[in-house]
Amino acid sequence: MGRKIRIQALMILMAFVLILSGCNFNSSESSSEGSGDKEGDTKSAGQVLNISATADIPTLDSTKAHDGVAFTVLNNVNEGLYRQDENHQPIEALVTEHTENEDQTVHTFKLRDSKWSNGDPVTAQDFEYAWKRVMKDASPYNFMFVTASIKNAEAIMNGEKDAAELGVKAVDEQTLEVTLESANPLLQSLLTFPTFLPQNQKFVEEQGDQYALEAENILFNGPFKLVEWTHDQGWKYEKNADYWDAEAVKLDTINAYVVKDPATGVNLYETNKVDRIDLSSESVDQFKNDPNFDTILEPSMIFLRFNHTHPVLGNKNIRQAINMAIDKESLTDVILKDGSTALNGVVPKGFFQSPEGKDYRELNGDFNTGTVEEAQKIWEAGLKETGASDVAVSINISDSEDHKKVAEYLQAQLEDNLPGFKLEIKAVPFAQRLEIEKAIDYDLSLSSWGPDYSDPMTYLDMWVKGGSANRMDYHNPKLDELVTQARTETDLSKRYEMLLNIEKILLEEDAAIVPLYQDGTSILMREKIKDLIVHPTGASHSYKWASIEE
Structure with missing residues (x-):
């Protein structure tokens, strides 16, 4: 029985290697052979991270996304007002200044200069458009706007008001005004969530019902760009050179492979095709003494x-x-x-x-x-x-x-x-x-x-x-x-x-x-991976600060 399982696993692995070749994700870049890197020189170490994902991305439309896979991708290819830092606290992203009135119900956000991947500037209108689109289309996460206490969100959800009446307004290209029903101490934390991301109205409307269904049908303004997306097989990120904080981004490439079978994941890890995997229960006993083994309570x-x-x-x-x-x-x-x-x-x-x-x-x-x-x-x-x-x-x-x-x-x-x-x-x-x-x-x-x-x-x-x-x-x-x-x-x-x-x-x-x-998650992650942040709330992973150190 054990031999039969091993043969089946080998067949699965061989099939998957062919898939990886078809995806053209350059998985060979993950090899550390012959690197000859100087100690501490992370850029010369080959800043390529290879990871596994348990499912394909259903959509990358931030107004429609409602699953962890999409949220993680959106968190790494787009940027909102705030994002989570290394300690899971909200930090300013596109915000340079945040002021509020005396009763904390009117919040004014000044935006930094930043670009979409087509060269257009990211503006306050992009936020107003995306947020009102969430409410207009009865998106899966429109309740987040109620949780954030944004004015009229609940009435819009109940069909009592129109989405145009949501309490968000672009005062000018770089000034966004958000009005709340009442003061909300959770506001900044909530604004890190992908449903609050901006969208370029002209591009979205040009794409129509194809928006965000393929890599070429979405714009990016975050640390990475999605350059390939082969459905049910995987996707590829590349560093976004036009990102406002590009100097903080160390990885050049991230290859994500859809791996539904845990045994295949183990084989890919052992053959250096991927650098981080989630383990199934069958593999825990095998790897629990491995120095790269870890358990995370979620x-x-x-x-x-x-x-x-x-x-x-x-x-x-x-x-x-x-x-x-x-x-x-x-x-x-x-x-x-x-x-x-x-x-x-x-x-x-x-x-x-x-x-x-x-x-x-x-x-x-x-x-x-x-x-x-x-x-x-x-x-x-x-x-x-x-x-x-x-x-x-x-x-x-x-x-x-x-x-x-x-x-x-x-x-x-x-x-x-x-x-x-x-x-x-x-x-x-x-x-x-x-x-x-x-x-x-x-x-x-x-x-x-x-x-x-x-x-x-x-x-x-x-x-x-x-x-x-x-x-x-x-x-x-x-x-x-x-x-x-x-x-x-x-x-x-x-x-x-x-x-x-x-x-x-x-x-x-x-x-x-x-x-x-x-x-709980049992993982194997190579020691060379540094500062890959796993968040307990919202999007689960941030790759912005991650690096490879050989």
């Missing part, structure tokens, strides 16, 4: 969505029983083995503290835990309430190895522990999974959520009625009301109590979803 959660209109899954007892019937500790410790930890709440542990310094997860505790026997009693009650004798449903997952592994574990757990339960696994490409979720055309969906900004609200306002991140037709008016109140509450302790209660409504009162685990 602030993201993996969870099950329910279609709340389903005749059986719409029942709270059924949802609660499904939650309790899953041994989450065995999932993380035996199946995944990548540093992930069981999660019984929406907000992960270790990242978000109250004004008094207490961890959110510690304050709210665990929800919907219990024995299999307790789960079975609740299950029987749910079947009785719905009039069902058995339940046959399917689970929507991405076609990645980790998703397949988790889905197979859930299938075994639920079919073993809940009498009459049958689960069919439906694996589709990542982008298609998202579309299926948006259409609520599923029974169960294995989903993930990473924070957009450093506050528990990033996990909690997902569930408001009609929110683009809801994607399961869930609604509780009490939750919506608490979210609205918390957005404008200036007493931080009182606000935090509201944030705790929002999670209680979602999980204690409604058992609306099944949190499974807090993500």
Whole structure:
């Protein structure tokens, strides 16, 4: 059996090498042989970084992007008012001066001189156009403008006002004025998020429905330019010589390869085709003593969505029983083995503290835990309430190895522990999974959520009625009301109590979803890679300060 696996892995690797050749990404540049570099001379070391990605980019339209892959690319090829620094704090990007009025509701931003990749200047009008386009087109992340308290954003989302009335105005080419509904201490952090990036109106309209679907159909004003994009295979960044802070950018080239099979990733790493990979659980034991091995606890959660209109899954007892019937500790410790930890709440542990310094997860505790026997009693009650004798449903997952592994574990757990339960696994490409979720055309969906900004609200306002991140037709008016109140509450302790209660409504009162685990990532990254920044919120990676040192 071991020999058969090795042969299959070799065949996969050979096929993938052919793909890399077809992409023309010059992967041979990653070789360090014969470099002859002087110690400390990073520029002569060959500033080429080769990385893997688990999925293709669905779109690079910042007004439509709603996934981690696109956010990371956008963060490295574009520039907004602010970006995250090496310590994940907002720093001025295109902003040279930021002033506000006395009650902190009118913010004025002066822009530095910078260029798009076609030579056009980046102007305040580019921000006004892009932000109003987000609201006009009901983009997936338009709720970020409500979170930022931008004037009229919520009324526009509710269809009560037109997108043209959003509180953003280009005073002149280099002056942007943003008006808020109320003071918001999170504003600068929120403005680092890709949804707040600018767009060149003339170029966007010239491209029409092809905008941002290919490398040549998008403009760049960030540290790098995307010069190649071969769908489902990979993409290539090159340093943007016209970037306003080009002197800070050390890498010349970044090659990103789509690698869905972890075994292929390992082979590519061992043959020096890539410099950083995420490891699957099968590889952790093999590499855990490697000096390049590391484990990162992420602030993201993996969870099950329910279609709340389903005749059986719409029942709270059924949802609660499904939650309790899953041994989450065995999932993380035996199946995944990548540093992930069981999660019984929406907000992960270790990242978000109250004004008094207490961890959110510690304050709210665990929800919907219990024995299999307790789960079975609740299950029987749910079947009785719905009039069902058995339940046959399917689970929507991405076609990645980790998703397949988790889905197979859930299938075994639920079919073993809940009498009459049958689960069919439906694996589709990542982008298609998202579309299926948006259409609520599923029974169960294995989903993930990473924070957009450093506050528990990033996990909690997902569930408001009609929110683009809801994607399961869930609604509780009490939750919506608490979210609205918390957005404008200036007493931080009182606000935090509201944030705790929002999670209680979602999980204690409604058992609306099944949190499974807090993500952990086991990686191999070559020691020569320096200052590659992994952010806990928003776009996950910044390559602006990264370098290769041999």
